[in-house]
Amino acid sequence: MSAAIHVSRVRTLYKLIFRVHRALPPELRILGDNYAREEFKRHKNCNPQEANIFLNEWTDYAINLAKQMKPLHQAKRKTVGKYLNPKLLDHMTDEQLVQLYELHKATSLQSDDSDQINVSNKDSTDR
Template sequence: MSQTYTHVQRVRVLYKLILRLHRGLPDELQVIGTNYARDEFKRHKKCAPQEAVIFMNEWTNYAISLAKQLGMKGDTANIGSGLSSDFLESLSDEQVVQLYELMKASTAPPSETCDK
């Protein structure tokens, strides 16, 4: 018997999966990644259906990529991948600013990124 999920259920399953995957990251990256994911999922709560499809595809690809990277015997030294110039060219100005802010947060000393 196959189970059919509503869109909301699929979003929740993906969101919870991402949060579980983030537990495998170093503490600094876990905080940044979890906060970023939380903000993005909240921001896209009422997006257009076409945008929701793109959003879900991109976050699903992220979850798959992170699961593969974390699956390598717990080695967190090689997490992440570079961005191609074609990809960077396709980003909107707002997305470039958001990416820059994420880069600043990820390279800041731990005391500036953690609220512990």
Template structure:
């Protein structure tokens, strides 16, 4: 991995963790753990996957910064965003399962019923 790319990855990761400080404690723990696992999991990915990974996490940073506002969640927009159906359709089964596991963790371990 080239030094410039490594610096960008570290900066993005640190920015995510810094933004997570503005989240409620439970969400911060989940978010920090999820980000850590994802960055570790993608250390050895190919160039195409790296581009998508960096792009999506950058979009997350921008969205979270907008939602948190200048002085935290009380001044920002509603936290979270619904996923588009097209994005879900493009996910692999293991990615959908990981997303569901994250949803269960975020809702305090309660299973979420599927839509009718």
């Protein structure tokens, strides 16, 4: 693949991810945008084999998320994301495992914060 085609593919995918993120709830959109931005920066100078894997995985992510953001899917399931196959953890580097854990903490914190906000909003409306 020529360099110009590769750069064009990366830019198109990058823009698509941010476009799909627009349909996410605000707190998930911020988290997703920041994570995608950092990952693309981190892989800017990777070797061609890693770049191919990286682009394929992010393409799958964008396709899956776009399907989940369709109104019909949202009306039926009201869920976003999918479970990670535990067998994949065996193939991850220590750095990837730490990053996955940090992402888990960030999403758990977001969830806890929104629950607290909902509870405090409910308390104030009950009065």
